[in-house]
Amino acid sequence: MRILGFLLLGFLLSGIPVKAQEIYTTRKQKKAKEKTIAFPDRWSLRTNTFDWLTTVPNLAxxxxxxxxxxxxxxxxxxxxxxxxxxxxxxTSRFTYKTADVRLEARRYFRAYQIFSNRSRTQKNSAWWRAYYVGPYLSYSKYAFQFLGPSFEGKALSLGVTGGYNIPLYETPKGRAIDLDLGLSVGALYVDHVKQDDKTCTRISRILPYPMLTDLRIGLVYRWRSVRKKYVVQNEEKILRRHTERLLKEKLRLEKKYQDSIRQDSVLRAKESLRIKKQKKK
Incomplete structure (x- = not known):
C-alpha cells in the first residue's frame, strides 16, 4: 500500500513542472502577441457625412x-x-458635381504622449482622443454653379490634414464605430472654364492663399476601436532618447566647464604678466 502511495505521489509531482511550463509558455505567447496587431485590425473604412449632406457619395x-x-x-x-x-x-442655376481622389498619410498621437505632465487618468486631458496630422494629395474634377457664373474643370491640391478620432460604439467582438472630426488645408491649382451669359473664360493658376479643401464630420468602421490603438508607447525607445539627451547635456556642460577653466587660466596668465610688468617699473 505504501509503495502504491509513493508511486501516486511521484506521478503527481512529475506533472507539476509540465503544467508550470505550459502556464509560462502561454503567458510568453500572450506577451508576444501584445507586441503586434492582427492584420484585419489594421484596416478601417470611413465616410464623411458632411459630403453626403451635399449629395456627394464618398468612401475611404x-x-x-x-x-x-x-x-x-x-x-x-x-x-x-x-x-x-x-x-x-x-440651366438649373444650381449645380454641384465633383469627382475627387485623395491620398493621405496620418500620424496619430495622444495628448499625454506629447505633454509629459499629463496622464491618462486626468479628466481634462481627454486621453481617449486620437489626434492625427499628416500630408495629403488630391486630384479632382468639378462642375458647379451657384446662381452666378458656372465653373467646370479640374484641380490639384497638396497640403496638410489634421483632426482627431473619438470612440463611439464597440461591439462585443471588438468591432467599433468611431467619429472622425478634421479638416484639410493646402495649396490649390485650378484649371477651369468660367462661363456666364456673355463670356467664356479659361483660368489656369495657383491660388495665392491656402484653401480649405476638406471638412470632415465622418464615421469610421474599425475592426479594432481607436480607443485600443495608438496607445502603447515604446518605453525602450523613450528611455534611449532620454539617455541620449542626458549625454548630450553632460557633454555640453563639460565643454562649458572646460572653456571656463581655459578662460580663467588665460585671465590669470594675463594678470600675472601685468603684475610682473608693474614690478619691473
Missing amino acids: VEFDVSDSVYNRWSLGVGLKFNYIPLNTDF
Missing part, C-alpha cells in the same frame, strides 16, 4: 503601415464621386 480606406503596437502611421485613399460630365447642365 485606411491601413496601418506596420503591425507593431508602437506604430503611429497610416496610409489612406479616398474617393468622392457624383460627377457625370455628359449630364452636366447649368
